[in-house]
Amino acid sequence: MQADRIIVQSEDFHVPAEYQQIAGDNGDGAVVTFVGKVRDFNDGSAVTDLTLEHYPGMTEAVLHKIVAEARERWPLNFVTIIHRVGTMHLGEQIVFIGVSSAHRKAAFAACEFLIDFLKTKAPFWKLEASPDGAHWVEARDSDEQAAQAWNNGDS
Amino acid sequence: MINVLFFAQVRELLGTASIQVAADNIATAAELRAHLAGQNDKWAQVLDSDKLLVAINQTMSQWQAAVSDGDEVAFFPPVTGG
Numbered sequence: 001m002q003a004d005r006i007i008v009q010s011e012d013f014h015v016p017a018e019y020q021q022i023a024g025d026n027g028d029g030a031v032v033t034f035v036g037k038v039r040d041f042n043d044g045s046a047v048t049d050l051t052l053e054h055y056p057g058m059t060e061a062v063l064h065k066i067v068a069e070a071r072e073r074w075p076l077n078f079v080t081i082i083h084r085v086g087t088m089h090l091g092e093q094i095v096f097i098g099v100s101s102a103h104r105k106a107a108f109a110a111c112e113f114l115i116d117f118l119k120t121k122a123p124f125w126k127l128e129a130s131p132d133g134a135h136w137v138e139a140r141d142s143d144e145q146a147a148q149a150w151n152n153g154d155s
Numbered sequence: 156m157i158n159v160l161f162f163a164q165v166r167e168l169l170g171t172a173s174i175q176v177a178a179d180n181i182a183t184a185a186e187l188r189a190h191l192a193g194q195n196d197k198w199a200q201v202l203d204s205d206k207l208l209v210a211i212n213q214t215m216s217q218w219q220a221a222v223s224d225g226d227e228v229a230f231f232p233p234v235t236g237g
Contacts, residue, residue: 036237052236053163055229058213083236095237115237123210123229124236125163136164139206139233 001071002078006063008054010086013096021098022078028100030107031078034115036095038088042137045130052085052094055123059083066117070099073113074106081114083124113150120147157187157222162231168201178224184209185218187228206233 005021015035023031038050067079082096097114101107118124126137156175166172181187188209192199209216210229222228 054236055160055162055210055213055231058210058229061213119237120234121215122236123162123231123234125232126235127163136167136232137235139235143237 001076004064004067005078005080005082006060006067007080007082008056008059008063008085009082010084012084012093013082015093015096018080018082018096018098022080022100025077025100027102028077029102030104031098031100032104032107032111033096033098034111035093036115038090038092038094040090042128045128045132045135047090047128047130049087049089049129050092050094051087051127051129051134052083053125053127054083054085058123062122063118066114066121069117070110070113074101074110076101076106076110079110079114081118083118083122085124116143116146116150119143156224157181158227159187159191160227160229162229164232165201165207165230169198178222178226182221182223183218184211184216184220184222184228187222188218188230191230202230204232207231208233 063081076099078100080098084094097111099107099110120143127134128137157178159176160173161169181190188202192202208231211220212227
């Protein structure tokens with residue numbers, strides 16, 4: 001089991017380099033990665049920029065806790081979470097999650113678990129800028145339900 | 156003193172990111188919230204939101220959780236990262 005790589009930064013990340021970081025162990029038969037991006041429309045309004053605010057210190061602590069929970073559920077080797085903060089433009093990358101494991105089912109499940117929990121537990125907030133002005137993104141019930149489902153034995 | 160932090164929309168609406176509050180007569184997160192809401196109408200309106208969340212020393216907490224001198228207590232809306 002490798003040390004967790006958990007980073008909160010303003011700079012963009014390079015997916016091939018992050019893949020290399022978690023794909024180097026021949027005991028792993030599966031690597032699953034997820035990248036979240038700034039998309040063009042949210043709730044019907046055009047998005048031009050996204051500004052991510054977070055709670056320094058608590059953010060990293062929560063992410064480490066989420067990864068520890070994932071490691072209790074599945075046999076994982078490498079785990080990387082990179083979340084950007086500050087202002088990002090349309091199409092830019094926001095978040096990277098990568099996991100490696102001996103088998104694909106654990107890697108797929110852990111990656112989905114990590115993004116579901118990150119979205120509902122980690123103290124990040126999105127401010128969207130559109131031609132109509134800036135507004136704070138509302139939390140979605142569907143995200144909360146996705147995280148809850150992992151505790152209800154649905155997965 | 157209790158170090159109180161505000162984030163996102165709560166910070167923006169209150170117009171401040173942090174304040175220090177004397178811990179006298181404040182025993183729980185709910186009491187701290189009520190104390191802050193008593194500042195003026197605007198603070199009352201922002202802090203009365205039923206979606207408001209609280210973290211004590213960087214851990215998500217319940218409103219009845221204890222707070223004491225030297226704690227860091229943060230108020231913020233539901234999170235929206237990822």
